[in-house]
Amino acid sequence: MATQGVPEQMTAVQVVEFNKPYESRRVPTPTDLGEYEMLLKTATASFCHTDTMVIKAAFPTKLPCTASHEGTGVAVALGSKVRNFKVGDRIMTGLPKGPCGTCSNCQGPDDWRQYCENIEGHIGIFVDGAFADYHVADCRNSCHIPDNVSFSDAAPLACAGITIYRAIAVSQAKSGDWLAFVGAGGGLGHLGIQFALAKGIQVIAIEARDEGMELCKKSGAKHILDVREGRDKLVEDVKALTGGSGAFAAINVSAHESAATLACAVTRMHGTMVQVAAPTNISVEFEQLLFRDVRIQGSLIAGQEVSQQMLNDVSTFGIHIEKNLVYGLEQVPDLVKLAHSGKMKGKAICVVDKELEEGTAKK
Structure with missing residues (x-):
């Protein structure tokens, strides 16, 4: 032609x-x-x-x-x-x-x-x-x-944009709900923070890098938690923010081997963890699925x-x-x-x- x-x-x-x-x-x-x-x-x-x-x-x-x-x-x-x-x-x-x-x-x-x-x-x-x-x-x-x-x-x-945008929809979080982002200070996470806030969703940004935490703040997150403080402290802090229940849902955009279990751990019982990151294998402790009934939902573009x-x-x-x-x-x-x-x-x-x-x- x-x-x-x-x-x-x-x-x-x-x-x-x-x-x-x-x-x-x-x-x-x-x-x-x-x-x-x-x-x-x-x-x-x-x-x-x-x-x-x-x-x-x-x-x-x-x-x-x-x-x-x-x-x-x-x-x-x-x-x-x-x-x-x-x-x-x-x-x-x-x-x-x-x-x-x-x-x-x-x-x-x-x-x-x-x-x-x-x-x-x-x-x-x-x-x-x-x-x-x-x-x-x-x-x-x-x-x-x-x-x-x-x-x-x-x-x-x-x-990045359509992936995190759809993940928020898959989480079924609505205005007023608490939504946690694990790996919140990256290319997807900083967009997810803004999309969620625009919908009236309350955001918990979880990040492990100083640069990432700075970007979370710049993106409007008011509640930013440092992974380096340890999972027990993170879970405790999330429960304190959410009245003791945990986040309505969590979205994992980190490929770190511990990130999927962490995302489940900060999610309320019977809640949903949306897996977006693509490591070769996704590892989650059985307690999160069996004893807490956290549902894992994958999402693409x-x-x-x-x-x-x-x-x-x-x-x-x-x-x-x-x-x-x-x-x-x-x-x-x-x-x-x-x-x-x-x-x-x-x-x-x-x-x-x-x-x-x-x-x-x-x-």
Whole structure:
């Protein structure tokens, strides 16, 4: 498909070999679009823990694969059946690409569709992602970015944002309820604090890093507990805040081996612990399940309707995304080093096209 103004070749940052650094390569621009696909001129793309998992061969990714599953951009070309977007639209790219449309998940509620078992793949994980001058998005999973939300704010929302937003919904916490976040001072946690507070939910932020605790405070948390004081003290403090019962629910966004049990321990009896972090194995003491009847519910990303609702809430409530920006794809290796340093606050984001990010490009 010939696309006016789109170059035949582009730069892409790719996983070429597992357990090796990314490589920047010149590759063909993907202009041969499927019916529901859109070609986006990439504005911003961010680095996520899942990107590290891809590098470490946690998934059966076919290499080479362009990295980053948190992307944004402007539509420059549309497939024949795209009806919900037009050229020039500002778009947050959906992770799932090429759902089958016929399985029970695709035929079920909107918030099941991201679980399609026959999907082509998720961008940056199984198919090419957004660390490139251009990338392909699926119109059935992507969202419109509100005018007052920047591309750099929207990129991390494509995974981190929708993941924690759906986890809050899965917890069933409502206005006035107590919700604990374990690992609250990271990229997902600081967004979860703000989303929960915007809904009137009372937040308990649990964190183990000084940088993370500082970010919890900046995000509006009034009750911040330090994991380093020990689990018994944490449980005691949570009960003191919640009238002796424990949190209505907890969301675990920490991959530490003790985090899942800790999240259960601060949850009330018969409550729900939502597991979002993805360690290889999730370990929970049997007492939490048998003697306290804590339910564990997993949660992934969200469907298109919930994702658009999240973006609208970001616009309405002025949700702040703590950002660590670099400019240009050549700076991605520095971004990865920062993300792995343990000192980063918030999300690591590459501004691929500075002109688009600053809003000066013609749409």
